[in-house]
Amino acid sequence: MACCTSRTTFVNxxxxxxxxxxxxxxxxxxLSMLAIGIWAHTEKEMFSFEYVKSxxxxxTDVSILCIITGCLIFLLGFCGCLGxxxxxxxxxxTYCFTLCALFLGQAAGAVYIFFKSSEFKDVFxxxxxxxxxxxxxxxxxxxTLVDWxxxxxxxxxxxxxxxxxxxxxxxxNCTKLNKSPLACAVPHSxxxxxxxxxxxxxxxxCGANSLNEKVRGSxxxxxxxGCVSAVMQVVQLNxxxxxxxxxxxxxxxILGIVLSRTLDGQITDQLERWKRMNLM
Numbered sequence: 380m381a382c383c384t385s386r387t388t389f390v391n392x393x394x395x396x397x398x399x400x401x402x403x404x405x406x407x408x409x410l411s412m413l414a415i416g417i418w419a420h421t422e423k424e425m426f427s428f429e430y431v432k433s434x435x436x437x438x439t440d441v442s443i444l445c446i447i448t449g450c451l452i453f454l455l456g457f458c459g460c461l462g463x464x465x466x467x468x469x470x471x472x473t474y475c476f477t478l479c480a481l482f483l484g485q486a487a488g489a490v491y492i493f494f495k496s497s498e499f500k501d502v503f504x505x506x507x508x509x510x511x512x513x514x515x516x517x518x519x520x521x522x523t524l525v526d527w528x529x530x531x532x533x534x535x536x537x538x539x540x541x542x543x544x545x546x547x548x549x550x551x552n553c554t555k556l557n558k559s560p561l562a563c564a565v566p567h568s569x570x571x572x573x574x575x576x577x578x579x580x581x582x583x584x585c586g587a588n589s590l591n592e593k594v595r596g597s598x599x600x601x602x603x604x605g606c607v608s609a610v611m612q613v614v615q616l617n618x619x620x621x622x623x624x625x626x627x628x629x630x631x632x633i634l635g636i637v638l639s640r641t642l643d644g645q646i647t648d649q650l651e652r653w654k655r656m657n658l659m
Contacts, residue, residue, distance in 0.1 A: 389652065390645045395463055398638045401631075402459030402474075409452030416445025441520060459639060466646050475639040482632045504607050507537040512547045515566065526568040534609035535569035535602040542569060542589055542601055553590035560584075563591040569601045 420442035455477055462470030492499050514521040529535055536544030545551040545565045553563035565586035567573055574582045588594040589601050614621055 389649050390466060390642070394638060394642055394645070395466070398463040398635075398642055399460055401635065401638070402456045402463065404456075406453060406456030406460050409449050409454075409456050411449075412445050413449030413453055416442050416447075416449050420446065441524075459635065462639075463642060466642075466649075468643055468646050468650075471639050471643045471646070475636055475643065478632055478635050478639070482629070482636065485629075500607070504538045504605075507607065508540075508544050508547060512537060512544050513549065515548055516550045516561075526566065528606050528610075529566065529568040529602070532606050532609040532613065533571075533602050534604050534606040535565055536605050537607055538605050539608060541603050541605045542586075542598065544605070545569075546590060551590065563588050565589045565601055571600050571602060 455474060458470045458474040458477070461467065462474055511521060511525065515525050516522070535542040538544055542565050546553060549557070550559045550561045551564055551566075557563075561583070564584060567581045567583045567585050569589070570585040572585070574585055586601050588597045591597055
């Protein structure tokens with residue numbers, strides 16, 4: 380009968396190093412995202428958070444999201460990586476519980492959006508209309524985001540009102556008090572045919588008078604549908620792809636939870652065996 384010694388281990392090395400390399404890649408991804416976020420933020424604001432005045436500013440700032448997401452992934456990958464390598468149950472449990480919390484939070488959010496889809500959509504559209512549209516001419520990153528979405532989705536504005544949402548911007552609104560050269564216009568990214576002043580410089584007045592209902596044919600060259608509706612149409616037309624992306628995001632998390640929980644159980648069992656051997 381084989382005898383167990385202090386050098387005998389019942390921890391599966393394949394499981395151990397699979398979890399290690401899995402989280403090592405995870406850790407590198409978090410480090411890269413963190414570095415990119417810090418670089419982008421310092422380039423833009425010299426690492427100042429003074430311009431963040433609301434939750435919306437916080438959530439729509441790509442650099443800040445990269446920093447926070449990068450930090451979370453970096454710390455999570457570190458716990459999983461070092462925990463697997465050193466067979467540290469404390470770090471592995473921290474990794475497993477955090478991953479479980481994130482997965483359950485995402486699942487709860489998805490369920491809430493599914494059952495409260497109409498209410499969530501109304502709040503989301505209202506926030507974009509009242510927060511993002513007015514900031515378009517104030518912050519370069521918001522302008523870039525809106526222009527990209529409107530160009531790619533072939534839409535204009537955020538809500539079901541479409542292009543009329545631009546009346547919420549102080550430079551574009553069509554009122555007698557607005558003396559801006561952009562008054563009654565919409566951003567160039569709303570134009571179906573975007574002409575240019577010269578190579579690489581778009582004509583920002585290609586949507587001139589689009590908000591002026593007295594001008595006949597003023598909306599002939601702009602997209603009429605709101606961007607949220609346009610995105611929803613794309614999602615509905617590509618449900619298999621969207622489902623595949625969701626499953627693709629869920630599988631690594633579930634795999635991490637299963638592997639870490641299994642390894643933690645093996646390490647705990649090994650420690651119990653050694654304790655019993657020392658008492659004999």
